[in-house]
Amino acid sequence: MLDGRRILVTGGSSGIGRALVLAxxxxRASVFAVARREEALRAVAEAAPPGRVTGVAADVASEPGRRAVATAVDHAGGALDVVVHAAGALGPVGPAAHLAHYPADAWDRVLAINLSAVHLLHQRLAGFLERGRRPALIGVSSTVGRRGRGGWGAYAVSKHALEGWLQVLADEWGERGRVYSVNPGATRTPMRAEAVPGEDPAALPSPEEITPLFLRLAHPDAPEPSGIQLEARSWLGRDPWEGLPL
Ligand SMILES: NC(=O)c1ccc[n+]([C@@H]2O[C@H](COP(=O)([O-])OP(=O)(O)OC[C@H]3O[C@@H](n4cnc5c(N)ncnc54)[C@H](OP(=O)(O)O)[C@@H]3O)[C@@H](O)[C@H]2O)c1
Structure with a gap:
């Protein structure tokens, strides 16, 4: 169903991003998987159907990293249909991370990865998306990015800012492309285990289980209007292509 779609996923070495790359x-999409850990990216490419995944080892929070991503896309034809910004950093959480004493270095790092990297990487990729067919940009938000919660510090603040950034982009793009905010909901990944250590991971959906909505939004005929907030949990166990032309 995604034959010929050219898709770039940041955070492709682990958790949700990795599951999206493989899905x-x-x-049958051609996928760029971006993350810092080269070895993990190689393992993702090996787990995918041969030739479908190109790993790009890059730090999206650095200028050379973002340039390397753009160069890789340029060398592969210079067009993208879908970009998913799934790379993310949690930073400190819990009572020790209350705003009054939240560490300044962690604040800068979390904002740099969850917000500024999305913006600055978009500036590098926007031209490629303009050459795509009914392009889509998906921001990966969070429950605490829609309603703030004590102890989630810069992470919650960065996801609120991401929501705002996505709304501005949707307005600017108008009919030229689709912009979505997707909240995965609590998902069984290394980040979630770090955020809520006492939780039973088996009680959470796996990253693979939450992929249907992300698959659907990558389809050129997805009917969801641009600029909206969506919940991946609403699509658990559903056919991603429901109602779409075969
Ligand atoms: N899991 C949940 O319950 C949940 C809930 C709501 C929202 N989310 C969001 O979902 C997204 C994925 O999270 P996850 O749970 O799958 O976490 P994860 O397993 O920890 O994966 C995070 C990914 O981000 C990449 N990354 C981090 N910093 C990077 C950087 N500077 N440059 C490039 N890549 C970087 C990591 O790769 P490298 O280490 O190889 O660079 C890794 O692939 C995040 O945006 C997170 O906020 C998760």
Whole structure:
């Protein structure tokens, strides 16, 4: 169903981003997987159908990293249909991370990865998306990015800012492309285990289980209007192509 779609996923080495890379590749898209850990990216490419995944080892919070991402896309034809910004950093959480004493270095790092990197990488990729077919940009938000919660510090603040950034982009793009905010909901990943250490991971959906909505939004005929906030949990166990032309 995603034949010929050219998709870039940041955070492709782990958790949700990794599951998205593999789901898109298994539906015949050509996928760039971006993250810092080269070895992990190689393992993702090896787990995908041959030739479908290109790993790009890059730190999206650095200028050279973002340039390397753009160069890789340029060398592969210079066009993208979908970008998913799934790379993220949690930073400190809990009572020790209350705003009154939240560490300044962690604040800068979390904002740099969860917000500024999305903005600055978009500036590098926007031209490629303009050459795509009914392009889509998906921001990966969070429950605490829609309603703030004590102890979630810069992470919650960065996801609120991401929501605002996505709304501005949707307005600017108008009919030229689709912009979505997707909240995965609590998902069984290393980040979630770090955020809520006492939780039973088996009680949470796996990253693979939350992929249907992300698959659907990558389809050129997805009917969801641009600029909206969506919940991946609403699509658990559903056919991603429901109501779409075969
Ligand atoms: N899991 C949940 O319950 C949950 C809930 C709501 C929202 N989310 C959001 O979902 C997204 C994915 O989270 P996850 O749970 O899958 O976390 P994860 O397993 O920890 O994965 C985070 C990913 O981000 C990449 N990354 C971090 N910093 C980076 C940087 N500077 N440059 C490039 N890549 C970077 C990591 O790769 P490297 O380490 O290889 O660079 C990794 O692939 C995040 O945006 C998170 O906020 C998760």
């Amino acid at each position: 898109y590749a298994s539906h």
